[in-house]
Amino acid sequence: MKKTIKMSIGIALTVTIVSGCSGSKQVKDAQEIKPLNLMSPSELTTLDTSVMLDFPDAIVQTAAFEGLYALDNKDQIIPAAAKEMPTISEDGKTYTIKLREDAKWSNDDPVTAFDFEYAWKKMIDPKNGFVYSFLVADTILNAEDISNGKKTVDELGVKALDDQTLEVKLKEAKPYFTSVLAFPTFFPQNQKFVEKMGTDYGTTSENVVYNGPFTVENWKQTDLSWDLKRNEKYWDHSNVKSDKIHYEVVKEASTALNLFEDGQLDVATVTGELAKQNQSNPDYHSYPTATMNYIRLNQKRKDKDTPLKNENLRKALAFGIDKENLVNNIIADGSKPLYGAVTEGFVSNPETGADFRKDAGKLMKYNKEEALMYWELAKKELGDKVILDLMVTDDGSYKKMGESLQGSLEKLFSGLTIKVTALPTETALNLSRESDYDMFLIYWTPDYQDPISTLNMLRTGNDRNYSNTKYDGLLDDASQKYATDLKKRWETLIAAEKEGIENTAGMIIISQNQQSVLQNPQVKGLSYHTFAAPLTLKNVYKETE
Numbered sequence: 001m002k003k004t005i006k007m008s009i010g011i012a013l014t015v016t017i018v019s020g021c022s023g024s025k026q027v028k029d030a031q032e033i034k035p036l037n038l039m040s041p042s043e044l045t046t047l048d049t050s051v052m053l054d055f056p057d058a059i060v061q062t063a064a065f066e067g068l069y070a071l072d073n074k075d076q077i078i079p080a081a082a083k084e085m086p087t088i089s090e091d092g093k094t095y096t097i098k099l100r101e102d103a104k105w106s107n108d109d110p111v112t113a114f115d116f117e118y119a120w121k122k123m124i125d126p127k128n129g130f131v132y133s134f135l136v137a138d139t140i141l142n143a144e145d146i147s148n149g150k151k152t153v154d155e156l157g158v159k160a161l162d163d164q165t166l167e168v169k170l171k172e173a174k175p176y177f178t179s180v181l182a183f184p185t186f187f188p189q190n191q192k193f194v195e196k197m198g199t200d201y202g203t204t205s206e207n208v209v210y211n212g213p214f215t216v217e218n219w220k221q222t223d224l225s226w227d228l229k230r231n232e233k234y235w236d237h238s239n240v241k242s243d244k245i246h247y248e249v250v251k252e253a254s255t256a257l258n259l260f261e262d263g264q265l266d267v268a269t270v271t272g273e274l275a276k277q278n279q280s281n282p283d284y285h286s287y288p289t290a291t292m293n294y295i296r297l298n299q300k301r302k303d304k305d306t307p308l309k310n311e312n313l314r315k316a317l318a319f320g321i322d323k324e325n326l327v328n329n330i331i332a333d334g335s336k337p338l339y340g341a342v343t344e345g346f347v348s349n350p351e352t353g354a355d356f357r358k359d360a361g362k363l364m365k366y367n368k369e370e371a372l373m374y375w376e377l378a379k380k381e382l383g384d385k386v387i388l389d390l391m392v393t394d395d396g397s398y399k400k401m402g403e404s405l406q407g408s409l410e411k412l413f414s415g416l417t418i419k420v421t422a423l424p425t426e427t428a429l430n431l432s433r434e435s436d437y438d439m440f441l442i443y444w445t446p447d448y449q450d451p452i453s454t455l456n457m458l459r460t461g462n463d464r465n466y467s468n469t470k471y472d473g474l475l476d477d478a479s480q481k482y483a484t485d486l487k488k489r490w491e492t493l494i495a496a497e498k499e500g501i502e503n504t505a506g507m508i509i510i511s512q513n514q515q516s517v518l519q520n521p522q523v524k525g526l527s528y529h530t531f532a533a534p535l536t537l538k539n540v541y542k543e544t545e
Helices: 055-064 113-124 133-137 143-147 191-200 253-261 272-277 311-319 323-331 356-360 368-382 396-412 425-433 452-458 469-481 486-503
Strands: 036-040 069-071 077-079 094-098 158-162 165-169 214-217 225-230 244-249 267-269 284-297 386-393 416-423 439-444 507-519
Touching: 036 267, 055 214, 055 225, 113 133, 113 143, 113 158, 113 165, 113 191, 133 143, 253 267, 253 272, 284 311, 311 368, 311 507, 323 396, 323 507, 356 486, 368 386, 368 396, 386 396, 386 425, 396 416, 396 439, 416 425, 425 439, 452 469, 452 486, 469 486, 486 507
Parallel strands: 036 244, 386 416, 386 439
Antiparallel strands: 069 077, 094 165, 158 165, 214 225, 225 244, 267 507, 284 439, 284 507
8 A cells, every 4th residue: 555545544533522511520439420322423443443434443543542642622632642742852753752660451451562562563554545544654664665565664764762651763854743643553562462363353342452431342343333332451541531432323413302302322523504503402513523524536547547637627616616615505514614634723834823724824715707718728628528437426415416416516517427336335436445436525544643643635646636746746745845844834835734724726615514413401521533543432421410
């Protein structure tokens, strides 16, 4: 797997934090705490952190496993399996991390630095072809050469100096690296247990050992429900607030609403018209996220160029989407039109504190005249009739968005035909890995707190076959030449976004998600995040009456 093949873990968050809820009752003993009933809009695919694919995986894995660092409720990095923040060398390339001595796996084995070394080397091993190996390749010394078969796995820049000391060497200074370590890709694995299970590891809740706040129960692949149970072997188990959390897969907002009203769900995600209708409901809450909806434009499918290889066609489509109408009348959950790949409120200028979106401005705003001009240019090169497939997930809101885009674009562009196909999320993501699609409407949430987490999606070698040497050069400059010159790095990242999104229309950005939920007022302590796993469950509980 090349380092730049990226999967969208962009996430339609299932539950979110609610501040200022009424009530002052204290958390009761575990046996008195009511089980919490939550929903996921798609299936859990694996418990193997190396094979993570989509957002339920990230949420559950962050609940069941623990990395070196975690996020607090303000998205600040805090020690987790590590007992303190890393010691970083003067050149920013060497991290020395001390682990806590009281961390255990659920089988009583100690959690050691060797568990991290093993997991990261497994992740980058090219024979495994793991989707998220690019995160290791992008950051750690020798990882890129290992993924390309030029060096051996043992040459990866990670080494357990002893049970409680991990040394990590980076290929260049990465000011965001500590935030990367909160992502499940960098979680530890118990080598002895993993190798004992072989290919069965992570396929059922029984074939795993856990080191996080919860263990998983009653799950195997393809199941539509699972349970999280407090892990009594977890080093900080006394501060885990819920004894049990039950999850059900619920793909339709109308079903979620009915289950919530019937008391079978404690938190229900609502979208579209249902979100509008419930805005006066006292249980309704809506919060911004760093998740964007966007359309991948694939330029080569089954070794044959698609019409989207044509830049004029890509620009026509990008200019031809009325984001305001789509967001306000179809998504209709408080989400906002987004005019760039980096979401608003996600990352700030390191010198001035200004938001990236403010500094970078609005890119590719709806412009009917521009759209039609580029359409005519595209037809001269492609012919009068253009047929495109649009793949969406079978989540109800994405099907509606896909159908709306189909209707509006076919109406605007005479001769354009768009065929919409709705598929289960895992199926759609696997097809996208294989570049077996034309357009793919999907979501994206950053893996770590830096614009490069999103901008790397268009680096040469991606699964949409976009390649631009100027764009690659700008990202290289930001990563290498200006790694420690934060002002120049910021300016270069803004230039890269403009090149990829506006100058060449490498992908079409639609909106920034707003999470709208109905939440039982007894539910406290949920924390959602703008990167890594979108939700953490360690502190959530259901207050007793």
